Amino acid sequence: MRKEEGDLRRLLCKPKSIKILITKRIEKRSKVRLKKFLSAALSAAMLISCVSFGGGTVVQATQERGENIAESNKIVAHSGDDGSFTINYVMDGTGNDSANDNLRWLSKIRLKGNQHQPGDAAYIVFDMGGNGPRSYEEIKIRFHNRAYATDYKIYTNDENNYGNAQHGINPVNDGWVEIDHFTARTTGDPTFPIDTLGKKTDTGRYLLFYFSDMRKDIQGVSDSISIREIEIYHKPIDSVAMNNEALSLKVGETSQLAVTIRPEDATYKDVEWSSADSDKVAVSEDGTVTAKATGTVAITATCKDDRTKTATCTVTVTPNVDKTELVSLLNFTGTLEENKYSDRTWEELQATIVEAQRVNDSSTATQEEVKGAVDALLEAINGLDRVYTVTVNDEFYKKGEMNTLCTITAEKKEGQTFTGWKLNGKLVSVEESYTFYICGDMNFEATYSTETEKPAKPLSANMTGTVVTKRADGKANVKFVAQLSIPEGYTLNETGLLWYGKSDLDSLYTENGPNTKVQKVVVPRISSTYQFAVTVNGIPATKTIRGVIYAKVTGSDGQEQWIYSDETSVTNN
Numbered sequence: 243m244r245k246e247e248g249d250l251r252r253l254l255c256k257p258k259s260i261k262i263l264i265t266k267r268i269e270k271r272s273k274v275r276l277k278k279f280l281s282a283a284l285s286a287a288m289l290i291s292c293v294s295f296g297g298g299t300v301v302q303a304t305q306e307r308g309e310n311i312a313e314s315n316k317i318v319a320h321s322g323d324d325g326s327f328t329i330n331y332v333m334d335g336t337g338n339d340s341a342n343d344n345l346r347w348l349s350k351i352r353l354k355g356n357q358h359q360p361g362d363a364a365y366i367v368f369d370m371g372g373n374g375p376r377s378y379e380e381i382k383i384r385f386h387n388r389a390y391a392t393d394y395k396i397y398t399n400d401e402n403n404y405g406n407a408q409h410g411i412n413p414v415n416d417g418w419v420e421i422d423h424f425t426a427r428t429t430g431d432p433t434f435p436i437d438t439l440g441k442k443t444d445t446g447r448y449l450l451f452y453f454s455d456m457r458k459d460i461q462g463v464s465d466s467i468s469i470r471e472i473e474i475y476h477k478p479i480d481s482v483a484m485n486n487e488a489l490s491l492k493v494g495e496t497s498q499l500a501v502t503i504r505p506e507d508a509t510y511k512d513v514e515w516s517s518a519d520s521d522k523v524a525v526s527e528d529g530t531v532t533a534k535a536t537g538t539v540a541i542t543a544t545c546k547d548d549r550t551k552t553a554t555c556t557v558t559v560t561p562n563v564d565k566t567e568l569v570s571l572l573n574f575t576g577t578l579e580e581n582k583y584s585d586r587t588w589e590e591l592q593a594t595i596v597e598a599q600r601v602n603d604s605s606t607a608t609q610e611e612v613k614g615a616v617d618a619l620l621e622a623i624n625g626l627d628r629v630y631t632v633t634v635n636d637e638f639y640k641k642g643e644m645n646t647l648c649t650i651t652a653e654k655k656e657g658q659t660f661t662g663w664k665l666n667g668k669l670v671s672v673e674e675s676y677t678f679y680i681c682g683d684m685n686f687e688a689t690y691s692t693e694t695e696k697p698a699k700p701l702s703a704n705m706t707g708t709v710v711t712k713r714a715d716g717k718a719n720v721k722f723v724a725q726l727s728i729p730e731g732y733t734l735n736e737t738g739l740l741w742y743g744k745s746d747l748d749s750l751y752t753e754n755g756p757n758t759k760v761q762k763v764v765v766p767r768i769s770s771t772y773q774f775a776v777t778v779n780g781i782p783a784t785k786t787i788r789g790v791i792y793a794k795v796t797g798s799d800g801q802e803q804w805i806y807s808d809e810t811s812v813t814n815n
Contacts, residue, residue: 308477377510681723
């Protein structure tokens with residue numbers, strides 16, 4: 243008979259997973275009562291649509307509510323028949339589960355200090371694990387048809403302060419929080435009564451089932467409770483992913499992080515946000531991160547329902563500094579041509595660029611460091627020495643930096659007399675050997691005559707060249723290079739540059755001296771070669787200035803005389 247009932251039940255139910263059965267084998271039960279009980283149990287199983295008595299899972303419910311997570315190894319404390327509590331699987335491997343009617347938990351222990359009869363209250367404590375779950379979709383409690391509680395509560399706590407078969411428990415006083423309450427069970431139910439409790443989230447590690455007001459008699463023991471099954475349904479989290487795995491923020495900036503949890507119908511999807519270093523990057527309860535100090539910090543979202551499921555975003559915080567000027571200067575250096583500058587100053591500039599680029603690329607650079615890099619770049623750019631070419635009669639003669647001393651010597655030609663050196667078409671010297679300072683690309687012309695008499699040295703002021711140096715700020719520095727020719731018998735009293743930034747004057751000078759409206763720059767010292775240069779700084783973009791070299795001399799007769807070069811215009815294009 244047992245084998246036939248077991249085979250029938252196995253064919254009806256076909257359980258897909260092992261469920262928990264909370265029982266204590268009742269001893270000394272009569273064969274008659276056992277057969278009646280088995281028959282009632284089998285009938286009840288058929289009526290409730292394929293319930294597995296090895297854990298009581300309704301197949302359809304498993305698909306809707308997730309897995310039954312009530313397992314025998316999770317029961318950590320209980321009161322019971324004799325202080326020991328064993329969980330037994332119903333299925334014996336052969337399909338014979340007819341002994342199921344005798345596999346249940348019978349409680350008849352008096353609580354310490356309680357004046358009621360034995361069995362007036364009982365409890366079971368489940369340990370859901372250190373990492374979770376912290377929720378359930380549904381709880382189902384199945385009682386024996388002859389003994390069940392008419393009033394019971396479910397509590398939760400993060401700590402378990404109860405032991406096996408402990409007497410005198412008081413959940414509220416002991417720090418347990420009530421999360422569910424079931425009352426008004428109708429007595430005399432001939433079937434196996436089943437209570438269903440709804441979804442709860444944010445529970446503690448431990449679940450306490452506290453049964454009271456038990457008023458059914460079992461095998462001559464009054465005020466007892468007999469539980470066949472406890473089922474705890476739960477849909478676990480499979481994965482959690484962050485919307486950003488890495489963020490780059492400046493100090494003071496904020497960003498919103500979010501997570502995606504799978505499956506979408508997991509029981510409890512809330513997460514807990516945390517920062518590895520809240521002094522550098524803070525995170526709020528809704529995932530808003532705030533950059534507070536430079537550094538790299540991991541922000542973690544931990545699933546409250548399963549703390550093994552986490553997602554991380556690495557947040558890099560950089561200083562909130564202004565690098566605009568530094569970037570502009572670095573871009574400007576990229577427009578410079580190496581072959582136009584001396585090796586020494588070009589190498590100095592390159593070393594400065596390397597350091598400036600390091601500061602620009604640094605995520606931790608301070609504003610002070612950026613300013614230092616800008617100043618160093620400006621100094622290196624302004625310190626560049628141009629390299630210029632000197633040609634004689636359109637043939638290469640020498641290459642050198644600005645203000646490099648250079649000497650050219652005229653070639654002797656049979657039947658011809660050397661008459662002087664011309665620069666830009668103006669006579670600058672009548673000496674066969676002429677020493678000067680390189681002031682730009684200079685092309686000299688050696689002039690000759692068939693006349694045997696050597697010409698006299700002229701009295702003149704010449705603009706020999708202009709050098710325009712573009713600055714990173716768009717302005718320009720203009721250098722005017724001059725060459726004076728002072729013959730014997732004349733004394734140089736004063737020399738320099740006259741310049742003006744408008745076109746409203748016909749001339750920058752008069753016979754009696756410079757125009758009073760123009761800017762005059764006096765050169766304090768001059769070389770023995772009568773060469774000098776004057777620089778006008780900060781000419782705005784598209785601005786044109788006019789320049790004239792002047793000199794005031796005194797002749798051997800004691801008369802003062804003003805001499806001027808041709809006017810030169812320079813535009814900052």
